[in-house]
Amino acid sequence: MRIPFISMFITSPFDGLQQHAEKVKECAWVFQKAIECVIMDRCEDFENFREDIHKMEQEADAIKRRIRGHLPKGTLLAVDKFELFRYLGEQDKVIDGVEDALDWLSFRSSSGIPEVVEKEFMLLVEAVMAPIEELSNMVVEARKYFSSFSENQRRLVKSMIRTLRAHEEEADKLEDAAKEKIFNTIEDSVTVFHLVRLAEIIGSIADHAENAGDMMRAMVAK
Amino acid sequence: MGFEYYVLIIGYIFGFYMAWNIGANDVANSMASAVGAKAITIRQAIFIAGILNIVGATFIGSHVTQTIRKGIVSTDILTDPHLALIGALSALLAAALWVSFATWKSLPVSTTHSIVGAMIGFGIMAGGFSVIKWGKLGAVVLSWLISPVFAMIIGFLMFKTIVRFILSRDDAFNQAFRLAPYFIGTAFFVVILSFLFKTPLGSSLAIGTPMALIIALILAIILGFVSVKLLRKFTHPGELTGEEEIFRKIQIGTSCYVALAQGANDVANAIGPLAVIYFLVKTGSVGAKVPVPLFLLFFGGIGIACGIAMAGHRVMDTIGRKITTLTNTRGFSVDFAAATTVLMASKMGLPVSTTHAAVGGVLGVGLARGMEAVNFRIIFQIIIYWILTVPAAALTSMVIFKILQLFL
Numbered sequence: 001m002r003i004p005f006i007s008m009f010i011t012s013p014f015d016g017l018q019q020h021a022e023k024v025k026e027c028a029w030v031f032q033k034a035i036e037c038v039i040m041d042r043c044e045d046f047e048n049f050r051e052d053i054h055k056m057e058q059e060a061d062a063i064k065r066r067i068r069g070h071l072p073k074g075t076l077l078a079v080d081k082f083e084l085f086r087y088l089g090e091q092d093k094v095i096d097g098v099e100d101a102l103d104w105l106s107f108r109s110s111s112g113i114p115e116v117v118e119k120e121f122m123l124l125v126e127a128v129m130a131p132i133e134e135l136s137n138m139v140v141e142a143r144k145y146f147s148s149f150s151e152n153q154r155r156l157v158k159s160m161i162r163t164l165r166a167h168e169e170e171a172d173k174l175e176d177a178a179k180e181k182i183f184n185t186i187e188d189s190v191t192v193f194h195l196v197r198l199a200e201i202i203g204s205i206a207d208h209a210e211n212a213g214d215m216m217r218a219m220v221a222k
Numbered sequence: 223m224g225f226e227y228y229v230l231i232i233g234y235i236f237g238f239y240m241a242w243n244i245g246a247n248d249v250a251n252s253m254a255s256a257v258g259a260k261a262i263t264i265r266q267a268i269f270i271a272g273i274l275n276i277v278g279a280t281f282i283g284s285h286v287t288q289t290i291r292k293g294i295v296s297t298d299i300l301t302d303p304h305l306a307l308i309g310a311l312s313a314l315l316a317a318a319l320w321v322s323f324a325t326w327k328s329l330p331v332s333t334t335h336s337i338v339g340a341m342i343g344f345g346i347m348a349g350g351f352s353v354i355k356w357g358k359l360g361a362v363v364l365s366w367l368i369s370p371v372f373a374m375i376i377g378f379l380m381f382k383t384i385v386r387f388i389l390s391r392d393d394a395f396n397q398a399f400r401l402a403p404y405f406i407g408t409a410f411f412v413v414i415l416s417f418l419f420k421t422p423l424g425s426s427l428a429i430g431t432p433m434a435l436i437i438a439l440i441l442a443i444i445l446g447f448v449s450v451k452l453l454r455k456f457t458h459p460g461e462l463t464g465e466e467e468i469f470r471k472i473q474i475g476t477s478c479y480v481a482l483a484q485g486a487n488d489v490a491n492a493i494g495p496l497a498v499i500y501f502l503v504k505t506g507s508v509g510a511k512v513p514v515p516l517f518l519l520f521f522g523g524i525g526i527a528c529g530i531a532m533a534g535h536r537v538m539d540t541i542g543r544k545i546t547t548l549t550n551t552r553g554f555s556v557d558f559a560a561a562t563t564v565l566m567a568s569k570m571g572l573p574v575s576t577t578h579a580a581v582g583g584v585l586g587v588g589l590a591r592g593m594e595a596v597n598f599r600i601i602f603q604i605i606i607y608w609i610l611t612v613p614a615a616a617l618t619s620m621v622i623f624k625i626l627q628l629f630l
Contacts, residue, residue, distance in 0.1 A: 005254045005581060006254075007603075008581060008600045074598040075597055076589060076595070077591070078592070146591075150394060
């Protein structure tokens with residue numbers, strides 16, 4: 001059947017975007033478990049968690065490639081194509097950050113996280129979880145906006161972006177607090193380097209979530 | 223019974239086959255947005271499209287057809303009735319063959335373009351290249367480019383209007399009711415105008431253009447408000463998603479509008495050459511224009527309806543499952559753009575394709591950022607197949623003409 005009408009409609013990138021955001025969220029949960037495991041000492045599952053994250057990162061990568069690969073030139077989208085790619089890129093960097101953090105931890109897995117800064121790291125991880133979870137909600141609500149073009153819906157998405165920004169600020173403060181504590185309580189310079197860098201990597205996860213929010217702000221701009 | 227009658231019978235068969243093809247392929251495209259947006263079920267779409275295509279073909283379809291569609295070929299070639307008979311038959315056969323081939327190979331060609339190509343082939347065989355009026359052909363070519371573009375502009379503006387004045391408002395539901403009379407009224411305005419200008423009933427009333435405009439305007443306003451009264455009665459706040467629900471109801475109306483426009487516009491593709499054969503057999507000669515008897519138009523309408531009933535289901539099923547991102551406001555914009563373009567073009571005597579107008583409408587909404595993902599490049603694909611269709615149908619027609627000349 002000759003149906004130019006059908007061949008016009010291609011798979012919506014929003015399906016993939018939503019899947020990718022879900023994947024990011026799953027990753028975040030595993031990440032939190034992995035960090036808790038490290039802090040609880042005698043962590044035996046750490047390598048399993050790392051393996052899981054690694055697998056999820058690859059799956060997310062496949063989703064990302066699929067989205068990018070299935071948008072031929074001349075595709076009309078509800079949003080600017082490059083803003084979409086930039087958004088996707090930032091969302092993907094969240095997973096990369098999670099993976100990096102676990103990898104970095106594994107380089108010195110024997111010592112783990114010293115007890116004096118455990119609380120700081122728990123709080124920091126907690127703080128970056130919030131923006132990650134917000135991401136997938138934001139994608140769902142933004143998709144609703146692109147379908148309904150309702151001003152209320154747009155306000156909702158904008159408020160979620162503001163929340164993301166607030167979360168990032170919170171995470172930033174906790175990152176600084178963790179670093180301060182590390183410098184002031186730990187003497188061993190190798191441990192200090194390891195932990196400071198770890199705090200930075202975890203902190204960067206929230207940064208990328210915030211950047212994703214900024215790209216979303218550009219996409220919902222009128 | 224002379225050989226003319228055999229030709230006439232073959233003409234009937236292939237005329238019916240062309241009409242069947244229009245029903246089977248093109249109707250699915252025009253009903254697609256309504257089915258895709260879940261405004262109507264497949265069963266309803268088949269029913270609406272079938273009935274209204276018959277009505278559109280019979281009552282709005284042009285009752286006078288130009289012997290050679292749109293005067294692309296000089297009528298000098300028609301002075302020999304025998305040659306003209308063979309020519310009309312070979313054009314019809316060629317177009318039918320080409321459309322079948324395209325259906326088999328899934329090529330996006332248009333029945334309109336096939337018949338025009340076939341007519342050109344006949345013209346070249348009967349009178350050489352000198353009988354082709356290249357200027358006229360150019361104008362027709364231009365109209366094919368213009369129709370998707372025109373539909374695109376209407377689709378774009380319509381969707382932008384809906385977003386600006388309805389969707390983005392806080393009281394979208396009420397705003398939709400407030401503006402519905404204008405949308406519905408405009409659709410009625412175009413339908414009434416084409417009815418007044420194009421049908422024998424309209425011509426027999428002998429109304430001048432300004433008068434027709436006034437009548438259409440008044441009727442459109444009345445019908446617009448009556449429709450909204452009905453709409454209010456049958457739509458209650460809280461049902462589904464408010465404004466989309468209103469447009470879902472309006473879209474049932476616009477689907478009818480598309481089906482009507484399609485019947486009126488496309489029936490000539492199947493019936494035009496048949497009318498020439500019919501006229502030649504009955505009177506022995508043919509001029510630049512032939513009257514098309516009502517029963518032939520009805521015959522064409524039935525052919526289209528048969529095509530819809532027999533093959534439409536499969537196509538529309540595919541459409542319904544594949545196009546999930548089309549909401550009712552988008553579907554309405556697409557329908558409105560397609561039907562308006564087709565009715566206006568056929569009013570101006572341009573042979574446009576309903577399918578291409580519908581494609582243009584979708585792209586317009588896509589440009590207005592109304593779709594999650596639409597492939598714009600399909601328009602270039604359409605242009606390529608259109609460029610291929612005309613010479614291919616012309617060549618086929620030339621070959622058939624030669625063969626028929628040997629035997630008849």
